[in-house]
Amino acid sequence: MFKTYAEYYNDAKLLYPSSNPKKDVYEFTHEITLPGQKSEIIENITDDFYKLVDKVAGIYSERLSDNDRCYWPPGPDGLKKEDDIVRMCKDIIDVPDIENIVSIIAPQIEKNLYGSYMQVQNIYVYRSPVTKVQPRMSWLWHYDNHPYEYMKCMIYLTDVGENDGPLEMMVHSDTGLGAKHKSYRTSWNNWRAAPNNSRFTEKQIEDLEEQGYEPKKVCGPKGTIIVFNENVVHRANIAKENDRDVINFMIKPSTEKLVPYLNKEYTGTFQNKDMFTDPSHRGLIFK
Ligand SMILES: [Fe+2]
Numbered sequence: 001m002f003k004t005y006a007e008y009y010n011d012a013k014l015l016y017p018s019s020n021p022k023k024d025v026y027e028f029t030h031e032i033t034l035p036g037q038k039s040e041i042i043e044n045i046t047d048d049f050y051k052l053v054d055k056v057a058g059i060y061s062e063r064l065s066d067n068d069r070c071y072w073p074p075g076p077d078g079l080k081k082e083d084d085i086v087r088m089c090k091d092i093i094d095v096p097d098i099e100n101i102v103s104i105i106a107p108q109i110e111k112n113l114y115g116s117y118m119q120v121q122n123i124y125v126y127r128s129p130v131t132k133v134q135p136r137m138s139w140l141w142h143y144d145n146h147p148y149e150y151m152k153c154m155i156y157l158t159d160v161g162e163n164d165g166p167l168e169m170m171v172h173s174d175t176g177l178g179a180k181h182k183s184y185r186t187s188w189n190n191w192r193a194a195p196n197n198s199r200f201t202e203k204q205i206e207d208l209e210e211q212g213y214e215p216k217k218v219c220g221p222k223g224t225i226i227v228f229n230e231n232v233v234h235r236a237n238i239a240k241e242n243d244r245d246v247i248n249f250m251i252k253p254s255t256e257k258l259v260p261y262l263n264k265e266y267t268g269t270f271q272n273k274d275m276f277t278d279p280s281h282r283g284l285i286f287k
Pocket of ligand 1: 138143234
Protein backbone atom coordinates (compact mmCIF):
# COMPACT_ATOMS: atom_id res chain seq x y z
CA MET A 1 0.00 0.00 0.00
CA PHE A 2 1.02 3.64 -0.33
CA LYS A 3 2.64 5.53 2.48
CA THR A 4 0.44 7.99 4.29
CA TYR A 5 1.18 11.66 3.65
CA ALA A 6 2.65 11.99 7.15
CA GLU A 7 4.96 8.98 6.59
CA TYR A 8 6.00 10.26 3.18
CA TYR A 9 6.70 13.74 4.56
CA ASN A 10 8.85 12.19 7.28
CA ASP A 11 10.88 10.36 4.62
CA ALA A 12 11.20 13.59 2.65
CA LYS A 13 12.62 15.40 5.70
CA LEU A 14 15.20 12.64 6.27
CA LEU A 15 16.33 12.93 2.65
CA TYR A 16 16.76 16.71 2.78
CA PRO A 17 20.21 17.96 3.83
CA SER A 18 20.20 19.14 7.47
CA SER A 19 16.45 19.55 7.72
CA ASN A 20 15.64 22.15 10.37
CA PRO A 21 12.60 24.17 9.22
CA LYS A 22 11.55 27.27 11.16
CA LYS A 23 7.91 26.26 10.90
CA ASP A 24 5.93 23.19 11.84
CA VAL A 25 3.88 22.25 8.78
CA TYR A 26 1.01 21.03 10.95
CA GLU A 27 0.85 24.27 12.98
CA PHE A 28 1.45 26.63 10.05
CA THR A 29 -1.53 28.53 8.66
CA HIS A 30 -0.28 31.35 6.42
CA GLU A 31 2.37 33.98 5.86
CA ILE A 32 2.18 37.17 3.82
CA THR A 33 5.28 38.84 2.38
CA LEU A 34 4.73 42.35 1.05
CA PRO A 35 7.21 43.75 -1.49
CA GLY A 36 10.31 45.13 0.20
CA GLN A 37 9.69 43.08 3.34
CA LYS A 38 11.07 39.79 4.54
CA SER A 39 9.28 37.12 6.48
CA GLU A 40 10.17 33.89 8.24
CA ILE A 41 9.71 31.69 5.20
CA ILE A 42 10.41 34.16 2.42
CA GLU A 43 13.51 35.62 4.02
CA ASN A 44 15.42 36.72 0.97
CA ILE A 45 13.78 38.52 -1.94
CA THR A 46 15.79 40.80 -4.18
CA ASP A 47 14.75 43.43 -6.71
CA ASP A 48 15.34 40.84 -9.43
CA PHE A 49 12.28 38.96 -8.20
CA TYR A 50 10.04 42.00 -8.68
CA LYS A 51 11.52 42.64 -12.13
CA LEU A 52 10.62 39.07 -13.09
CA VAL A 53 7.13 39.54 -11.65
CA ASP A 54 6.70 42.67 -13.79
CA LYS A 55 7.83 40.79 -16.85
CA VAL A 56 5.56 37.77 -16.45
CA ALA A 57 2.64 39.95 -15.31
CA GLY A 58 2.80 41.66 -18.73
CA ILE A 59 2.89 38.38 -20.64
CA TYR A 60 0.07 36.78 -18.67
CA SER A 61 -2.01 39.94 -18.82
CA GLU A 62 -1.94 39.77 -22.61
CA ARG A 63 -2.90 36.11 -22.57
CA LEU A 64 -5.67 36.71 -20.03
CA SER A 65 -7.10 39.42 -22.30
CA ASP A 66 -7.26 37.00 -25.25
CA ASN A 67 -10.31 34.71 -25.16
CA ASP A 68 -8.55 32.06 -27.26
CA ARG A 69 -5.89 31.67 -24.59
CA CYS A 70 -8.32 31.28 -21.65
CA TYR A 71 -10.59 28.74 -19.98
CA TRP A 72 -13.76 29.38 -18.02
CA PRO A 73 -15.35 27.28 -15.28
CA PRO A 74 -18.85 25.91 -15.84
CA GLY A 75 -21.22 28.79 -15.16
CA PRO A 76 -24.92 29.48 -14.63
CA ASP A 77 -27.14 29.37 -17.72
CA GLY A 78 -27.14 32.52 -19.77
CA LEU A 79 -23.96 33.91 -18.27
CA LYS A 80 -21.62 35.16 -20.95
CA LYS A 81 -18.12 33.88 -20.31
CA GLU A 82 -16.77 37.41 -20.68
CA ASP A 83 -18.86 38.42 -17.66
CA ASP A 84 -17.85 35.52 -15.46
CA ILE A 85 -16.12 35.54 -12.10
CA VAL A 86 -12.77 34.25 -13.37
CA ARG A 87 -10.81 33.55 -16.53
CA MET A 88 -7.98 31.03 -16.46
CA CYS A 89 -4.83 31.14 -18.54
CA LYS A 90 -4.36 28.00 -20.69
CA ASP A 91 -0.59 27.99 -21.13
CA ILE A 92 1.59 28.88 -18.19
CA ILE A 93 4.92 27.10 -17.96
CA ASP A 94 6.07 27.93 -21.48
CA VAL A 95 6.85 31.45 -20.18
CA PRO A 96 10.57 31.05 -19.36
CA ASP A 97 10.68 33.44 -16.41
CA ILE A 98 7.99 31.61 -14.47
CA GLU A 99 10.59 28.93 -13.59
CA ASN A 100 12.92 31.71 -12.44
CA ILE A 101 10.21 33.13 -10.18
CA VAL A 102 9.40 29.76 -8.64
CA SER A 103 13.08 28.94 -8.19
CA ILE A 104 13.56 32.06 -6.05
CA ILE A 105 10.67 31.20 -3.74
CA ALA A 106 10.68 27.40 -3.66
CA PRO A 107 14.09 26.83 -2.02
CA GLN A 108 13.01 29.14 0.82
CA ILE A 109 9.78 27.20 1.31
CA GLU A 110 11.79 23.96 1.24
CA LYS A 111 14.27 25.19 3.83
CA ASN A 112 12.03 27.23 6.14
CA LEU A 113 8.59 25.61 5.94
CA TYR A 114 8.90 21.98 4.85
CA GLY A 115 12.47 21.11 5.73
CA SER A 116 12.24 18.90 2.66
CA TYR A 117 12.22 19.18 -1.11
CA MET A 118 8.88 20.08 -2.64
CA GLN A 119 6.93 19.40 -5.78
CA VAL A 120 4.86 22.00 -7.60
CA GLN A 121 1.87 19.78 -8.27
CA ASN A 122 -0.16 22.33 -10.20
CA ILE A 123 0.28 25.94 -11.21
CA TYR A 124 -2.55 28.31 -12.07
CA VAL A 125 -2.63 31.79 -13.54
CA TYR A 126 -6.00 33.52 -13.56
CA ARG A 127 -7.79 36.82 -13.64
CA SER A 128 -10.68 37.93 -11.46
CA PRO A 129 -12.25 40.50 -13.76
CA VAL A 130 -14.50 43.26 -12.50
CA THR A 131 -18.00 41.81 -12.65
CA LYS A 132 -21.43 41.94 -11.07
CA VAL A 133 -22.04 38.18 -10.93
CA GLN A 134 -22.85 36.43 -7.67
CA PRO A 135 -20.13 34.56 -5.74
CA ARG A 136 -19.92 30.80 -6.31
CA MET A 137 -17.20 28.09 -6.07
CA SER A 138 -14.08 29.42 -4.31
CA TRP A 139 -15.75 32.81 -3.92
CA LEU A 140 -17.70 31.31 -1.00
CA TRP A 141 -16.05 30.57 2.37
CA HIS A 142 -14.43 27.13 2.19
CA TYR A 143 -11.39 25.02 2.94
CA ASP A 144 -9.77 22.91 0.25
CA ASN A 145 -10.07 19.52 1.99
CA HIS A 146 -6.59 18.42 0.95
CA PRO A 147 -3.92 16.56 2.93
CA TYR A 148 -2.39 18.85 5.55
CA GLU A 149 1.00 18.82 3.82
CA TYR A 150 -0.39 20.59 0.74
CA MET A 151 0.11 24.36 0.63
CA LYS A 152 -0.57 27.10 -1.87
CA CYS A 153 1.66 29.98 -2.80
CA MET A 154 -0.05 32.94 -4.44
CA ILE A 155 1.72 35.89 -6.03
CA TYR A 156 -0.25 38.98 -6.95
CA LEU A 157 0.44 40.16 -10.50
CA THR A 158 -1.56 43.36 -10.03
CA ASP A 159 -1.95 45.79 -7.13
CA VAL A 160 -4.77 44.45 -4.98
CA GLY A 161 -6.86 46.75 -2.79
CA GLU A 162 -10.09 46.01 -0.86
CA ASN A 163 -12.20 46.21 -4.00
CA ASP A 164 -9.88 44.40 -6.37
CA GLY A 165 -10.77 40.83 -5.43
CA PRO A 166 -8.34 40.11 -2.57
CA LEU A 167 -7.93 36.67 -1.04
CA GLU A 168 -9.66 36.63 2.34
CA MET A 169 -9.07 34.37 5.33
CA MET A 170 -10.51 33.90 8.80
CA VAL A 171 -7.68 35.01 11.10
CA HIS A 172 -7.57 35.08 14.90
CA SER A 173 -7.33 38.62 16.25
CA ASP A 174 -4.92 37.65 19.08
CA THR A 175 -2.76 34.89 17.67
CA GLY A 176 -2.76 36.04 14.02
CA LEU A 177 -3.26 32.40 13.01
CA GLY A 178 -5.75 31.36 10.36
CA ALA A 179 -8.71 29.12 11.21
CA LYS A 180 -7.64 25.72 9.95
CA HIS A 181 -10.41 23.19 9.38
CA LYS A 182 -10.03 19.45 9.73
CA SER A 183 -9.39 17.72 6.41
CA TYR A 184 -11.28 14.62 5.28
CA ARG A 185 -8.55 13.74 2.80
CA THR A 186 -5.39 12.98 4.70
CA SER A 187 -4.12 9.73 3.12
CA TRP A 188 -5.26 6.57 1.33
CA ASN A 189 -6.82 5.31 4.60
CA ASN A 190 -8.87 8.49 5.09
CA TRP A 191 -10.02 9.99 1.81
CA ARG A 192 -13.51 11.35 1.37
CA ALA A 193 -15.46 14.38 0.27
CA ALA A 194 -16.12 16.95 2.97
CA PRO A 195 -19.63 17.71 4.27
CA ASN A 196 -21.34 20.53 2.34
CA ASN A 197 -18.65 20.25 -0.35
CA SER A 198 -16.20 21.90 2.11
CA ARG A 199 -18.16 25.17 1.99
CA PHE A 200 -18.68 27.06 5.24
CA THR A 201 -22.18 28.14 6.24
CA GLU A 202 -22.94 31.58 7.70
CA LYS A 203 -23.47 29.88 11.06
CA GLN A 204 -20.01 28.27 10.93
CA ILE A 205 -18.46 31.67 10.18
CA GLU A 206 -20.37 33.18 13.12
CA ASP A 207 -19.06 30.38 15.35
CA LEU A 208 -15.50 31.21 14.28
CA GLU A 209 -16.16 34.89 15.01
CA GLU A 210 -17.28 33.95 18.51
CA GLN A 211 -13.94 32.17 18.96
CA GLY A 212 -12.09 35.38 18.07
CA TYR A 213 -11.53 34.89 14.34
CA GLU A 214 -12.31 37.69 11.92
CA PRO A 215 -12.32 37.98 8.14
CA LYS A 216 -9.09 39.47 6.87
CA LYS A 217 -8.62 40.58 3.28
CA VAL A 218 -5.08 40.22 1.99
CA CYS A 219 -4.38 43.48 0.18
CA GLY A 220 -1.00 44.34 -1.25
CA PRO A 221 0.84 45.60 -4.27
CA LYS A 222 1.96 43.58 -7.26
CA GLY A 223 4.59 41.08 -6.03
CA THR A 224 2.86 40.30 -2.72
CA ILE A 225 3.47 36.64 -1.81
CA ILE A 226 0.99 34.61 0.25
CA VAL A 227 1.92 31.12 1.41
CA PHE A 228 -1.02 29.36 3.05
CA ASN A 229 -2.24 25.99 4.15
CA GLU A 230 -5.12 24.89 1.98
CA ASN A 231 -7.31 23.96 4.94
CA VAL A 232 -7.39 27.49 6.31
CA VAL A 233 -10.92 28.86 5.90
CA HIS A 234 -10.68 31.25 2.97
CA ARG A 235 -12.46 32.70 -0.04
CA ALA A 236 -11.82 34.75 -3.11
CA ASN A 237 -13.60 38.08 -3.54
CA ILE A 238 -15.34 39.50 -6.59
CA ALA A 239 -13.32 42.34 -8.12
CA LYS A 240 -15.39 45.55 -8.09
CA GLU A 241 -12.87 48.21 -9.16
CA ASN A 242 -9.87 46.64 -10.88
CA ASP A 243 -9.17 43.26 -12.42
CA ARG A 244 -6.88 41.08 -10.32
CA ASP A 245 -4.31 38.70 -11.88
CA VAL A 246 -2.46 36.06 -9.85
CA ILE A 247 -0.08 33.13 -10.06
CA ASN A 248 -1.09 30.41 -7.66
CA PHE A 249 0.88 27.20 -7.27
CA MET A 250 -0.01 24.16 -5.27
CA ILE A 251 2.84 22.41 -3.52
CA LYS A 252 3.59 19.35 -1.43
CA PRO A 253 6.71 17.76 0.05
CA SER A 254 8.86 15.59 -2.19
CA THR A 255 11.50 12.96 -1.43
CA GLU A 256 13.30 13.98 -4.63
CA LYS A 257 14.85 17.26 -5.62
CA LEU A 258 12.93 18.09 -8.79
CA VAL A 259 14.80 20.03 -11.46
CA PRO A 260 13.29 22.13 -12.90
CA TYR A 261 10.50 22.91 -10.46
CA LEU A 262 8.02 23.29 -13.31
CA ASN A 263 7.91 20.53 -15.86
CA LYS A 264 5.06 19.42 -18.08
CA GLU A 265 5.68 15.83 -16.96
CA TYR A 266 4.75 16.57 -13.36
CA THR A 267 3.36 20.10 -13.06
CA GLY A 268 -0.24 20.43 -14.11
CA THR A 269 -2.78 23.21 -14.26
CA PHE A 270 -6.58 23.65 -14.44
CA GLN A 271 -7.07 20.64 -16.76
CA ASN A 272 -5.27 18.29 -14.39
CA LYS A 273 -6.23 16.49 -11.22
CA ASP A 274 -4.71 18.26 -8.26
CA MET A 275 -4.23 15.53 -5.67
CA PHE A 276 -3.57 11.86 -5.29
CA THR A 277 -3.96 9.27 -2.56
CA ASP A 278 -0.35 8.26 -3.24
CA PRO A 279 1.92 11.04 -1.93
CA SER A 280 4.79 9.87 -4.16
CA HIS A 281 2.68 10.20 -7.32
CA ARG A 282 4.36 11.88 -10.27
CA GLY A 283 2.79 12.57 -13.61
CA LEU A 284 -0.35 14.29 -14.70
CA ILE A 285 -3.86 12.97 -14.82
CA PHE A 286 -6.31 14.85 -17.02
CA LYS A 287 -9.67 15.56 -15.40
FE1 LIG B 1 -9.50 27.42 -2.01
